[in-house]
Amino acid sequence: MINLAGRDILHAWGKFVFTGLGLGLLIGVTLSMAGIYRGMVEDAKVLLSNSGAHLWVVQQDTQGPYAESSNLHDDLYRGLLAVPGVARAANVTYFTMQVRRDSGDVRAMVVGIVPGGPGEPGQPGYLVAGRHITRAHYEAVADVTAGLRIGERIKIRRDHYTVVGLTRRMVSSGGDPMVFIPLKDAQEAQFMKDNDAIVRQRRRTTANPAFNRPGAPDVLEAVIASQNTNPYVNAVLVQLAPGRDPEAVAADIRRWKRLSVFTRAQMEDILVGKLIATSARQIGMFLVILSTVSAAIVAFIIYTLTLGKIREIAVLKLIGTRNRTIAGMIMQQAVGLGVIGFVVGKIAATFWAPIFPKYVLLLPGDAALGFVAVVVICVLSSIMAIRAALKVDPAEAIGG
Amino acid sequence: MAQAGVRINGLLKRYGTGDAAVDALKGVDMQVAPGEVVGLIGPSGSGKSTLLKCLGAVIEPTAGRMTLGEVVIYDGRWQIRDLRTLRRDKIGFVFQAPYLIPFLDVTDNVALLPMLAGRPNGEARHRARQLLEALDVGHRAEAMPAQLSGGEQQRVAIARALVNRPPLILADEPTAPLDSERALTVIQILNQMAAQYETAVIVVTHDEKIIPTFKRIYHIRDGRTHEQAGEGRIMQ
Ligand SMILES: Nc1ncnc2c1ncn2[C@@H]1O[C@H](COP(=O)(O)OP(=O)(O)OP(=O)(O)O)[C@@H](O)[C@H]1O
Ligand SMILES: [Mg+2]
Numbered sequence: 330m331i332n333l334a335g336r337d338i339l340h341a342w343g344k345f346v347f348t349g350l351g352l353g354l355l356i357g358v359t360l361s362m363a364g365i366y367r368g369m370v371e372d373a374k375v376l377l378s379n380s381g382a383h384l385w386v387v388q389q390d391t392q393g394p395y396a397e398s399s400n401l402h403d404d405l406y407r408g409l410l411a412v413p414g415v416a417r418a419a420n421v422t423y424f425t426m427q428v429r430r431d432s433g434d435v436r437a438m439v440v441g442i443v444p445g446g447p448g449e450p451g452q453p454g455y456l457v458a459g460r461h462i463t464r465a466h467y468e469a470v471a472d473v474t475a476g477l478r479i480g481e482r483i484k485i486r487r488d489h490y491t492v493v494g495l496t497r498r499m500v501s502s503g504g505d506p507m508v509f510i511p512l513k514d515a516q517e518a519q520f521m522k523d524n525d526a527i528v529r530q531r532r533r534t535t536a537n538p539a540f541n542r543p544g545a546p547d548v549l550e551a552v553i554a555s556q557n558t559n560p561y562v563n564a565v566l567v568q569l570a571p572g573r574d575p576e577a578v579a580a581d582i583r584r585w586k587r588l589s590v591f592t593r594a595q596m597e598d599i600l601v602g603k604l605i606a607t608s609a610r611q612i613g614m615f616l617v618i619l620s621t622v623s624a625a626i627v628a629f630i631i632y633t634l635t636l637g638k639i640r641e642i643a644v645l646k647l648i649g650t651r652n653r654t655i656a657g658m659i660m661q662q663a664v665g666l667g668v669i670g671f672v673v674g675k676i677a678a679t680f681w682a683p684i685f686p687k688y689v690l691l692l693p694g695d696a697a698l699g700f701v702a703v704v705v706i707c708v709l710s711s712i713m714a715i716r717a718a719l720k721v722d723p724a725e726a727i728g729g
Numbered sequence: 730m731a732q733a734g735v736r737i738n739g740l741l742k743r744y745g746t747g748d749a750a751v752d753a754l755k756g757v758d759m760q761v762a763p764g765e766v767v768g769l770i771g772p773s774g775s776g777k778s779t780l781l782k783c784l785g786a787v788i789e790p791t792a793g794r795m796t797l798g799e800v801v802i803y804d805g806r807w808q809i810r811d812l813r814t815l816r817r818d819k820i821g822f823v824f825q826a827p828y829l830i831p832f833l834d835v836t837d838n839v840a841l842l843p844m845l846a847g848r849p850n851g852e853a854r855h856r857a858r859q860l861l862e863a864l865d866v867g868h869r870a871e872a873m874p875a876q877l878s879g880g881e882q883q884r885v886a887i888a889r890a891l892v893n894r895p896p897l898i899l900a901d902e903p904t905a906p907l908d909s910e911r912a913l914t915v916i917q918i919l920n921q922m923a924a925q926y927e928t929a930v931i932v933v934t935h936d937e938k939i940i941p942t943f944k945r946i947y948h949i950r951d952g953r954t955h956e957q958a959g960e961g962r963i964m965q
Contacts, residue, residue, distance in 0.1 A: 330844045331837055340832030340873075644828045647787065648889070649817025649845055723816075724787040726828060727778060727901055 334661035353673020368688035382566035441515020450566035459494030472506035628710035667707035740793035755952035771949035821890025
């Protein structure tokens, strides 16, 4: 027996290839949407892994520092170091802003870190170029996706920084590249007021008799100094001594220090389950719509192709072709269309993934799932055409 | 041998019921011997297509009896369960238009029937080629139907009708789209093949050019048949 579906596809290959191409681009978009979701999850995990932390210590009753704002006193980490099981603890600040450069500005997540060895939590991790921050001020390490070059001068709030190193895969959960700067600078930048505001506040403080007491000039100076320093950080990243149970240490810190503490697993829950959950639902909605549109296209094309073959189908039935054979022919064509579409879509998605501004992670498992979905959709969408074909009366071939 | 061929006795066909009922066949009697080609002629609406559809087992008659070879296929009701297989193995169809399958080449258009009957592809194609040679279209065996002339297509359609060696061929206006020379060639081929394969052939036609070629003609009028001797002139 010959494969009728295959012969028909070879005969009308133009129709199939063009339809397959269109369908393929649609499938490519679908795969990319899944890839964007995977990329977001992966970015979140990388963000957590690259921080090098086992525990995130944040302000009580907040889910900081990524999902909610959190403020902690910057000397709190010393107390944490005394908690049994804690090996290292480092202050860190996060704030998202526009980083200015000569040619426009880039949106970035500015991370304040304590310059130190790469073993310290919160460090940029692996560098693709340049070096780590070594000075206490005005040096920066940026993620390559920010598009900055080594030696470039950037401006964060009022201060200029020199880019000394480039890192990779360091982006916020929103996909913004990270720019690391020394903690002191970051604290200042995060809370800094402009000159006028400082002058105004100084004037007001000076005018307040409670601060500006005759005979006690030190008070005024101390108050002004305290108004212009920022003793807060957003989180303390904690590394544990080997073999310590993160849950147990976290419970200790919670009990003694009245702080919120999250383990790696809890942090992942917050990032994936809460921070990007809306985006995930958005993407899920897209997937549903794209699958529906793909199904409609396959159904429509296969139905049209089948209606165009009613005469041939009547003849095939008249000369004794089984209904099963005819249904199989139509279904195979639908699946054939799907396979062409899937191949085109996979290739397209692979080609355009790197062009996306955010990380697109195409997992082979997702592709396999997508393939199964395409086949199922094609089989289902051929049902309408098959019903039409089975209704064809062989008597039609004889005519009137 | 007297028993073989096709016999139809008192065949009735009523379309619809009640007030809308149409009696398309009101008592058709007909007999065609193996190897014989008979003409079936009659005015429009007389029941020619209805008769072919009943014989071709695509619509069910209302009453009567039909015998194909030794087998009673209809006697008040179908006597055979698998009409699909009956059509495939026992009846060849030739239509006004050739209705070849456009996505199969000429050989496979013909070989499809034995393949549907479960013959291996090689054997089916071999048989198809032999028939195409016999019908003088062997040189076009590799072509697609759209690349053939009307007469060539009709010969391929005849090859398809013959390939399973059916005892009966039903031809509905097989010469309508052809000029007189080609029309006569087609009839000549049908006669040859009928004789060679001992096939009974019924040709429905309006075509004045070919009517003189039949030895026997059935006139059908208002659902009833009348037999008449023909001139039986086959040229060359
Ligand atoms: N499916 C049907 N339902 C109801 N009546 C029908 C049906 N098919 C045919 N008829 C009627 O049966 C009668 C015979 O029709 P048939 O098609 O057999 O004629 P015919 O001899 O083939 O005519 P023509 O030469 O025009 O093809 C006609 O009166 C026609 O209207
Ligand atoms: Mg008719």
